[in-house]
Amino acid sequence: xxxxxxxxLTQTQLIIIxxxxxxxxxxxxxxxxxxxxxxxxxxxxxxxxxxxxxxSTLLTxxxxxxxxxxxxILLFLTSSAAAYYMKTYGxxxxxxxxxxxxxTDTNEVRDxxxxxxxxxxxxxxxxPSYFIYKVxxxxxxxxxxxxxxLKLLAFNILLVPVLYLMFSKYxxxxxxxxxxxxxxxxxxxxxYSLGKFIKEKYFTTPVKFKHIGLDAKIExxxxxxxxxxxxxxxxxxxxxxxxxxxNRDTNPNLEKIENLVNFPDVHSCGTETAVSVPCMFSPYNxxxxxxxxxxxxxxxxxxxxxxxxxxxxxxxDSGSKGVANRIKNYEDYNRADIKPYCxxxxxxxxxxxxxxxxxxxxxxxxxxxxxVLHTKGSHGPAYYKRYPKEFExxxxxxxxxxxxxxxxxxxxxxxDNTILYTDKFLSxxxxxxxxxxxxxxxxxxxxxxxxxxxxxxxxxxxxxxxxIAPDAQKHPASVVWFGKDFDxxxxxxxxxxxxxxxxDNFFSTLLxxxxxxxxxxxxxxxxxxxxxxxx
Numbered sequence: 001x002x003x004x005x006x007x008x009l010t011q012t013q014l015i016i017i018x019x020x021x022x023x024x025x026x027x028x029x030x031x032x033x034x035x036x037x038x039x040x041x042x043x044x045x046x047x048x049x050x051x052x053x054x055x056s057t058l059l060t061x062x063x064x065x066x067x068x069x070x071x072x073i074l075l076f077l078t079s080s081a082a083a084y085y086m087k088t089y090g091x092x093x094x095x096x097x098x099x100x101x102x103x104t105d106t107n108e109v110r111d112x113x114x115x116x117x118x119x120x121x122x123x124x125x126x127x128p129s130y131f132i133y134k135v136x137x138x139x140x141x142x143x144x145x146x147x148x149x150l151k152l153l154a155f156n157i158l159l160v161p162v163l164y165l166m167f168s169k170y171x172x173x174x175x176x177x178x179x180x181x182x183x184x185x186x187x188x189x190x191x192y193s194l195g196k197f198i199k200e201k202y203f204t205t206p207v208k209f210k211h212i213g214l215d216a217k218i219e220x221x222x223x224x225x226x227x228x229x230x231x232x233x234x235x236x237x238x239x240x241x242x243x244x245x246x247n248r249d250t251n252p253n254l255e256k257i258e259n260l261v262n263f264p265d266v267h268s269c270g271t272e273t274a275v276s277v278p279c280m281f282s283p284y285n286x287x288x289x290x291x292x293x294x295x296x297x298x299x300x301x302x303x304x305x306x307x308x309x310x311x312x313x314x315x316x317d318s319g320s321k322g323v324a325n326r327i328k329n330y331e332d333y334n335r336a337d338i339k340p341y342c343x344x345x346x347x348x349x350x351x352x353x354x355x356x357x358x359x360x361x362x363x364x365x366x367x368x369x370x371x372v373l374h375t376k377g378s379h380g381p382a383y384y385k386r387y388p389k390e391f392e393x394x395x396x397x398x399x400x401x402x403x404x405x406x407x408x409x410x411x412x413x414x415x416d417n418t419i420l421y422t423d424k425f426l427s428x429x430x431x432x433x434x435x436x437x438x439x440x441x442x443x444x445x446x447x448x449x450x451x452x453x454x455x456x457x458x459x460x461x462x463x464x465x466x467x468i469a470p471d472a473q474k475h476p477a478s479v480v481w482f483g484k485d486f487d488x489x490x491x492x493x494x495x496x497x498x499x500x501x502x503x504d505n506f507f508s509t510l511l512x513x514x515x516x517x518x519x520x521x522x523x524x525x526x527x528x529x530x531x532x533x534x535x
Contacts, residue, residue: 006134006135006136007131007134007135007136008135008136008137008138009135009136009137009138010137010138010140010145010148011063011064011065011068011137011140011145011148011149012060012145012148012149012151012152014068014072014132014135014137015056015059015060015063015068015152016056016152018059018072018075018076018128018132019052019055019056019059020052021076021128022051022055022075022079022186022187023048023051023052023055024048025083025124026079026080026082026083026124026186026187027048027051027083027184027185027186028083028087029083029086029087029090029184029186030047030051030181030184030185030186031044031047031048033181033184034047034174034178034181037178037181038170038173038174040170042166042167043167043170046163046166046167046170047174049159049163050159050160050163051185051188053156053159053160054185054188055187055188056152056156057152057153057156058188058191059071059072060149060152060153065137065139068137069132069133069135069137072129072132073129073132073133075187076124076125076128076129076132077121077125077126077129078125078187078190079124079125079186079187079190080120080121080123080124080125081117081120081121081125082186082187082190083120083124083186084116084117084120084121086184086186088116088402088403088404088460089381089403089404089459089460089461090453090457090458090459090460090464091461091463091464092180092183092184092189092463092464092465093183093189093190093193094183094189094193094465095193095194095196095197095200096270096271096272096274096275096463096465097193097272097463098190098193098194098196098197099197099274099275099291100272100273100274100463102197103274103318103319103321104318105318105319105334106345107334107335107345107346108318108379110345111379111380111381111382111385111401112381112401113401114400114401114402116402116405180465180468183465200290200291200292201291201292204292207292207293207296208296209296209297210296210297210298211298212283212297212298212303212520213298213302213303213306213307213518213519213520213521214306215518215519216303216304216306216307216516216517216518217307217308217516217517217518218307218308218309218367218368218515218516218517219515219516219517221487221515223441223485224439224440224441224485225365225366225367225368225369225440225441226368226369226440226441226442226443226486226487226513226514226515227360227368227369227371227433227436227439227440227441227442227443228368228369228370228371228442228443228444228445228513228514229371229372229373229429229432229433229442229443229444229445230370230371230372230373230444230445230446230510230513231373231375231425231426231429231444231445231446231447232277232317232372232373232374232375232447232448232449233375233377233378233422233446233447233448233449233476233477234273234317234374234375234376234377234378234379234448234449235377235378235379235380235448235449235450235451235452235461235462236377236378236418236419236422236448236451236452236476236477237448237451237452237472237473237475237476237477238264238266238451238475238476238477238478239472239475240415240416240419240477241262241419241477242255243255243262243264243477243479244262244264244477248394248416250416250419250420250423251419251423252420252423253423253424253426253427254423254426254427254479257427257430257481259481259482259483259484259490260430260479260480260481261479261480261481261490261493261494261497262478262479262497263478263479263480263497263501264497264498265475265498265499265500265501266447266475266476266477266478266500266501266502266503267474267475267476267500267501267502267503268280268448268449268450268451268474268475268476268502268503269286269289269502269503269504270286270449270450270466271450271451271462271463271464271465271466271469271473271474272450272462272463273317273318273321273449273450274291274321275291276449276450276503277320277321277323277374277449278291278294278295278299278321278322278323279294279503280447280449280503280506280507281294281299281300281301281323281506281507281510282294282297282299282300282507283297283298283299283300283507283520284297285504286502286503286504294322295322299323299507300506300507300510300511301313301323301324301326301327301370301372302326302327303511303516303518303520304370304510304511304514304516305326305327307516307518308367309367309368309369309370309514309516310329310363310364310367310368310369310370311327311329311369311370311371311372312329312330312331312359312369312370312371312372313327313329313330313331313372313374314331314333314352314356314371314372314373314374315330315331315332315333315334315374316333316334316347316349316351316352316373316374316375316376317334317374317375317376317377317379318334319332319334320374324372333347333351333352333354334347336351338351338354341354346385347376348376348386348387348388348421349373349375349376349377349386349421349422349425350388350425350428352373352374352375353373353428353429353432356371356432357432357435357436360436365439365440368514368515369440370510370514373429375422375425377418377422377448378415378418378419378422378448378452380401380403380415380452380460380461381400381401381402381403381460381461382401383397383398383411383414383415383417383418384397384398384399384414384417386417386418386421387417387418387420387421388421391417391420391421391424392417393416393417393420394412394413394414394416394417394420395413396409396410396413397410397413397414397417398410398411398413398414399414403455403460403461404455404458404460408454408455411454411455411460412454415452415454426444426446426479429444430444430481433481433483434483437483437484437485440483441483441485441486441487442482442483442486443480443481443482443483443486443488443513444480444481445480445509445510445513446477446478446479446480447476447477447478447503447506448476448477448478449476450462450473450474450476451471451472451473451474451475451476452472452473453470453472453473454472456470456472457470478501480493487515487532487533487534488528488531488532488533489531489532489533492530492531493528493531496527496530496531501527504525505525505526505527507522507525508521508522508523508524508525508526508529509525509526509527509528511526512526512528512529512532513528
């Protein structure tokens with residue numbers, strides 16, 4: 001007769017053990033940041049007790065005999081990954097980050113994979129999951145099981161006033177002055193964020209698609225039609241452009257281009273692509289923007305294409321985030337295999353110019369043209385993959401996606417090489433436009449979607465909630481270049497360039513650049529409206 005050596009636990013005991021594991025092993029960042037804020041080890045212990053009470057209460061309320069094991073296994077696996085990303089990059093898993101996760105492509109996922117992540121998942125995810133799988137649940141009578149859970153709930157409820165009395169002078173500060181700390185609790189905050197994301201996406205009242213700019217038409221001007229290339233950058237922070245005073249020569253080509261104007265004070269709508277890109281093309285300002293509203297309203301690309309402008313979107317990043325869903329000319333280069341630009345499923349941004357002249361030659365050149373080039377730019381953490389080898393000027397370079405394990409100068413070197421390559425790419429766009437000046441009035445407009453953290457205060461990459469994100473994540477680079485006969489006074493543009501702008505200006509500015517007239521265009525938000533030359 002065989003002997004069953006499996007551990008036998010009640011559901012309540014399993015909840016208690018699992019909750020303790022979450023608190024002790026998945027919340028290093030939460031406790032570290034809390035200690036830095038309060039410098040009191042006893043209060044940190046109190047926070048741990050409160051977190052245990054919250055987690056165990058939630059598990060008690062939502063689990064039953066049939067779902068408790070799969071639920072805990074899922075939580076252990078996801079919490080192990082969350083613990084890694086919070087520890088490694090300073091990431092907060094809010095609803096915007098959840099949206100980013102759902103919209104991330106395979107190339108981005110591959111750049112984030114490494115041995116340390118798998119080690120976290122193995123130690124904090126797979127091992128406890130195996131324990132859960134092997135545990136034999138004791139099948140108590142319903143009344144006994146309910147009583148056991150009620151005792152745990154009562155214990156947790158009693159903990160609250162006890163903890164308040166023990167640390168009364170700290171709680172007000174914790175809940176009022178240090179709200180961001182709660183965003184590092186694992187798994188509670190990402191569960192809350194996931195619920196918020198699902199509610200917004202699937203369970204809010206459906207929004208009827210709103211068509212705007214139905215009166216849009218191409219402005220009649222004398223002479224040649226316009227050809228505008230908008231370069232949508234990725235993670236390029238303004239203070240690493242030598243145009244903005246950076247102590248490294250990261251813009252050797254742009255600095256030599258006549259009529260190129262730098263905009264040093266532009267702020268983004270979000271700190272992640274999934275927010276900033278649809279926001280900047282939408283008619284909504286950051287203050288009244290929502291993902292659902294934007295994706296159910298015509299954007300600048302829709303209006304410009306409807307007016308009769310020839311529009312092309314070429315993408316080498318993570319897609320248009322819905323912006324280009326309704327235009328016919330959309331080209332995805334994320335998985336292209338075009339030599340010499342692409343290798344192992346990763347293409348450098350020069351691929352966006354591949355046979356672009358052929359496309360221009362084939363269209364009706366009596367109408368204006370808008371080309372959007374969505375670059376991979378400075379997308380981290382694998383900065384060293386974003387540029388050809390010959391652009392590795394600043395050395396040594398971090399060749400790992402575990403940025404925290406590299407020296408800070410290696411991380412910055414890799415990032416600065418991406419800016420150096422962006423400089424070369426933008427100069428090539430200008431040359432492309434110069435070659436088309438015979439048939440068009442030409443202009444290039446460049447703005448990055450957001451900035452990037454490079455290890456300042458232990459934070460890497462981007463995506464922190466806007467209200468706590470450092471300026472480095474909210475202050476992208478931006479430049480503009482106009483051909484010799486574009487309908488804009490360059491001297492005027494140079495005078496206004498140092499004013500403060502944001503992605504809120506982009507919608508009307510883009511409409512104005514391509515010459516589309518519509519009631520939804522707001523000249524006060526168009527950066528170049530006061531510098532336009534009437535022809």
